Amino acid sequence: MSLAKSPWIIHVNCNSCNGCDIEVVACLTPLYDAERFGVLNIGTPKQADIMVVTGSINYKNVNVLKNIYNQIPDPKVVLAVGACASTGGIFHNCYNVIGGVDQVIPVDAYVPGCCPRPEAILDGVVAALSILENKKKGNIKGKEVPLKGNEVPSNA
Amino acid sequence: MDMNSVLTVVLVLIGAPIIGCLAAGIDRKITARLQGRVGPPILQPYYDVKKLLSKDNMIVNGSQNFYVVVYLIFIILSLLMLVFKADMLMIIFVYTVASLALIVGGMSTGSPYARAGSSREIMAILSYEPILILYALAIYLLTGTFKLSAVLDASTPILMYTPLIFIAMLFVLNIKLKKSPFDYSTSHHAHQELVKGMLTEYSGPGFATIEIAHFYEYVFLTGLIFVFWAANPLIGALIAIVAYLLVIVIDNITARVYWQWMLKLSWTFLLAISIVNIAFLYISGVKIV
Ligand code: SF4
Numbered sequence: 001m002s003l004a005k006s007p008w009i010i011h012v013n014c015n016s017c018n019g020c021d022i023e024v025v026a027c028l029t030p031l032y033d034a035e036r037f038g039v040l041n042i043g044t045p046k047q048a049d050i051m052v053v054t055g056s057i058n059y060k061n062v063n064v065l066k067n068i069y070n071q072i073p074d075p076k077v078v079l080a081v082g083a084c085a086s087t088g089g090i091f092h093n094c095y096n097v098i099g100g101v102d103q104v105i106p107v108d109a110y111v112p113g114c115c116p117r118p119e120a121i122l123d124g125v126v127a128a129l130s131i132l133e134n135k136k137k138g139n140i141k142g143k144e145v146p147l148k149g150n151e152v153p154s155n156a
Numbered sequence: 157m158d159m160n161s162v163l164t165v166v167l168v169l170i171g172a173p174i175i176g177c178l179a180a181g182i183d184r185k186i187t188a189r190l191q192g193r194v195g196p197p198i199l200q201p202y203y204d205v206k207k208l209l210s211k212d213n214m215i216v217n218g219s220q221n222f223y224v225v226v227y228l229i230f231i232i233l234s235l236l237m238l239v240f241k242a243d244m245l246m247i248i249f250v251y252t253v254a255s256l257a258l259i260v261g262g263m264s265t266g267s268p269y270a271r272a273g274s275s276r277e278i279m280a281i282l283s284y285e286p287i288l289i290l291y292a293l294a295i296y297l298l299t300g301t302f303k304l305s306a307v308l309d310a311s312t313p314i315l316m317y318t319p320l321i322f323i324a325m326l327f328v329l330n331i332k333l334k335k336s337p338f339d340y341s342t343s344h345h346a347h348q349e350l351v352k353g354m355l356t357e358y359s360g361p362g363f364a365t366i367e368i369a370h371f372y373e374y375v376f377l378t379g380l381i382f383v384f385w386a387a388n389p390l391i392g393a394l395i396a397i398v399a400y401l402l403v404i405v406i407d408n409i410t411a412r413v414y415w416q417w418m419l420k421l422s423w424t425f426l427l428a429i430s431i432v433n434i435a436f437l438y439i440s441g442v443k444i445v
Contacts, residue, residue: 002210005203030192035184038196038203043351044269046214046359049207073212073359136210 003049003075003136004129006038010048010072014065014101015091016055019115020082024052026118027125034122045071050128052121053107056084056091057098066145069105075135076142077108077128081121086110105145161240168239169232176371177201179378183344183404190408201367208364216265221362223261228369230254235376238383241305244292248285251376255281258366262354273353277341279415283422284328290430291325291380294318297437298444304383312444313385315395320433322384324426326399331418332377335407338418374400 013021027034028041042048045068057065069078080101083089088099101107108131111124134140181198188195197203215221234251237243255277262274292302298314299306307314315322331338342353350356358366378396385392 002203002206006200006207008204033188033193033195035188035196036194038200044356046357047208047352047363049211071214073214075211 003132006040007049007125007129007132008040008042008047009050009052009079009125010042010045010068011052011054012065012068014053014055014061014085015058015097016082016084020054020084023115023118023121024054024081027121032118032122034125037122037126039125045069046073048072049076049132050125051076051078052081052125053078053085053101054081056088057101057104058091058094058096059098060096062098062104063147065101066104066147069142070144070147072142074141075132077131077135078105079109079111079124079128080107081111081124082116083112083114086112089114106142164239165236168236172232172235172375173368173371176374177205179374179400180344180371186401186404187408190405201371205364205367208359208367209361211360213360213362215359215362216267216357219264220261220357221365223257223264224358224362224365224369226257227254227261228365228372230257231369231372231376235372235379238304238376238379241303241308244295244302244304245289246302247304248288248292252281252285254369254373258354262357265357267357269351269356270354272350273341273356276415277354279419280331280338280341283419284331287321287324287328287422287426287430290427290434291318291321293434294321294437297434298442300443307383307444308386310444311387313387313391314444315384317437317442317444318384318433320429322381324430325381325384326402327422327426329377329381329399330403330406331422333374333403335403337406337410337413339407340412340415 011021011024026032028039045051049072051069051072053065069076078101080086084091085101086107088097091097092099098104109124109128111120113120116124178198180201181196184200185195185198213221230250231254234247234254237247237250259274259277259281262270262277265271294317295304295307295314296302298317299310334342334344340350340353342355355363355366378400381399382389382392382396385395
């Protein structure tokens with residue numbers, strides 16, 4: 001129970017159009033007040049439990065994403081917020097875009113929508129909590145994702 | 157050590173974190189209410205610590221968590237010395253060692269954010285330390301000894317003769333609790349400055365230990381305010397609580413300032429009013445018994 005009562009999130013913006021970011025921030029405003037569930041938007045990955053990723057992954061930011069993922073101590077879950085983070089969204093098949101977050105790191109929960117409503121994001125966080133608890137119980141550790149040097153598209 | 161002092165030690169070791177935890181919870185609740193939110197439950201800091209203890213410990217070097225333990229031990233030590241009415245100068249000295257441990261810990265990680273946060277914390281120490289020393293000096297001038305027992309057993313409260321130092325101490329409380337406008341070395345809640353300032357590289361149990369030490373620190377710092385009216389413990393506690401609530405309100409109505417600004421404030425205004433107060437005590441030669 002201890003994990004579910006104080007989920008600290010780290011918000012990672014990968015190439016998002018800022019639509020999803022605004023909605024994530026809206027969750028913390030007085031109207032939705034995510035802090036009543038103990039949710040804190042923490043600055044450093046070393047103290048975070050839930051990684052909230054918005055936007056699609058491209059060749060420029062993939063290593064940043066992996067690096068932040070590796071720095072979150074276990075147990076941890078990844079929440080992909082928005083169509084872009086889930087599948088690539090409207091940026092799908094762009095020359096510089098790899099795709100959704102699940103192409104590079106394991107994703108535990110998806111919040112679809114462009115952009116998703118704050119209620120949906122809060123629902124996603126609550127869904128992530130039970131996954132977090134299960135990971136703690138099953139002692140499931142996230143694997144370290146290796147960083148590559150300069151990632152480039154295969155046809156470049 | 158007789159039976160009584162052993163009992164006191166146990167009581168402080170167990171009681172202080174509970175009070176500190178509740179104080180932190182009330183802080184978050186009041187902050188949320190002032191922002192028009194419902195806010196987390198009062199016991200949220202306890203849940204946070206429990207969660208942090210169950211997380212993996214990710215460290216960047218072996219000595220990092222050692223400094224955290226030093227920090228905790230010296231905070232507890234200074235609190236115990238306060239409870240046992242020890243020498244005021246010694247308490248300040250031990251308390252400074254605790255603050256330094258956290259700075260060295262931040263510096264040792266090599267992270268640029270932690271380093272910047274640590275050097276800002278050094279600036280904070282630079283600005284509040286003289287006031288603490290003058291506070292001790294005022295106690296000396298009033299009682300003829302640095303020992304706190306003289307103040308705590310006296311029948312007149314020292315606040316009667318040290319109102320200006322009391323005002324300066326409120327600022328010190330604000331700086332030490334790392335509340336806005338002086339929360340730039342590291343901050344509580346979800347406020348972010350330089351990622352997490354000097355605590356950036358701590359995780360899991362290490363960070364939980366820091367939180368627990370903060371609980372002790374809350375009690376210690378409000379204890380320093382309590383000393384101003386120790387003649388009547390009820391009034392003293394009331395003043396300490398009001399001072400704490402005042403700091404929370406100030407936290408919510410002010411924006412973060414540059415560290416230069418704080419240094420200027422403390423080395424001109426706060427130091428000046430403290431010295432005026434000391435001069436008054438010296439010239440008038442009042443003593444309390
Ligand atoms: S899902 Fe929509 S709102 Fe969110 S980042 Fe993509 S395009 Fe922007």
